[in-house]
Amino acid sequence: MRQNSSNLLAMSLDKQDSSFVYTDEQLIARFQTGDEQAYVELVNRYRDRLMNFVFQFLGDMEQSEDVVQDTMLKLFEKKHYYREIAKFSTWIYTIARNLANTELRKRKRRKVTVLSQMTRDEREYELPAIQPETGQEVQNKYTAKRIQIAIHALPEHFKTVIILRDIQELSYDDISSIVGVPLGTVKSRINRARLQLQADLKDLR
Amino acid sequence: MNRYEFEDLISDYIENSLTLSKRKEFENYLTEDPEAQSLVDQVSYNIDQLKNIQKVKVSDHFNDYLMKRIKNEQSKHRLNPVPNQKRFLGFSPLYASLMTGFTIAFFIVGIQLFAPDKDTSISQNRFYANNPPTLSSPTIAKSNPKSQELAEAAEDSVDQKSIKSPKKDYTKQIQLVKD
Secondary structure, eight states: OHHHHHHHHHHHHHSGGGGGGSOHHHHHHHHHTTOHHHHHHHHHHHHHHHHHHHHHHHOOHHHHHHHHHHHHHHHHHTGGGOOTTSOHHHHHHHHHHHHHHHHHHHHHHHHHHHHHHSOHHHHSOOOOOOSSOOHHHHHHHHHHHHHHHHHHHSOHHHHHHHIIIIISOOOHHHHHHHHTSOHHHHHHHHHHHHHHHHHHTGGGO | OOHHHHHHTHHHHHTTOSOHHHHHHHHHHHHHOHHHHHHHHHHHHHHHHHHTSOOOOOOTTHHHHHHHHHHHHHHHHHHSOOOOOOOBTTBOHHHHHHHHHHHHHHHHHHHHHTOTTHHHHHHHHHHHHHSOOOSSOTHHHHHOHHHHHHHHHHHHHHHHHHHOOOOOOOGGGOOOOOO
């Protein structure tokens, strides 16, 4: 019976357009019963989203990918810790956020002297190469860089919520679950973070 | 509406989550203050920029590398399997027995510490420390209220025995009276 359902899932996963058939919660439930194809589907759904999320924190492609790998590995190893009282997305974002914070703390310990000796240009993030670069792409790249610097300059509690809301486009409820603060506090933080970003990016328009 | 109230409501205004009356109030403030309108436009523009920020993707070999890591982790677990032993309230037998031992020891020490005789013995020790007893010293008798009481009780019992007179025979003195 399980074999049949597994085969069915595998077949559905093979078809690109039918991947939405299962919700995240259904997939994790299947994975918890031993269906590894469901795990692959969850990885495919979340790897880029989490990469974007973590990259905004760390600003480094390789390190961000390592953190996303760790997140997925944790999902594999700790699958039974998930309970369907929360959405799967909030659970996986919470894992990624905690791992990214751990990485940031490690980095602070490792590079505190080196960073202080770096110039402003050196501190700025490196974006992945874009080929070929047209005028618009150069402008986009510049804007993205400025935004990243402004986000990075935000206090930690502002940074997380603004990334989750305006870049990841999550709902206020989901953000509240991920960061573990009341809804009103989340709204207030997002508003304050937007005002601070506005002050930093006045000349962007 | 003052400046602080206005700033607090910017996000709600942009996201259309203000009540109708609040929205009107907000828009009145905007018409009165052109700088406020510019601020709202700028915040709205930044939100759009953030939404359209260049998205990064994982590398092409992400899944392959992940599967390799998972296999490595699994083989590690196979090489160092976790012993499947019985657990008592989440403790291994060794820790369970240690915990039980500590609990019992703690209980016994607790009883010893809070036993009712504790005060008496401490005060007696202090007394003897200050007044070392000698054989001739009457302090032993004085300091030991129990022995004094026993002696008194013994004396009493002797007295009572001596006080007790033999039972008298009153049968001869009884006279039956006729009605």
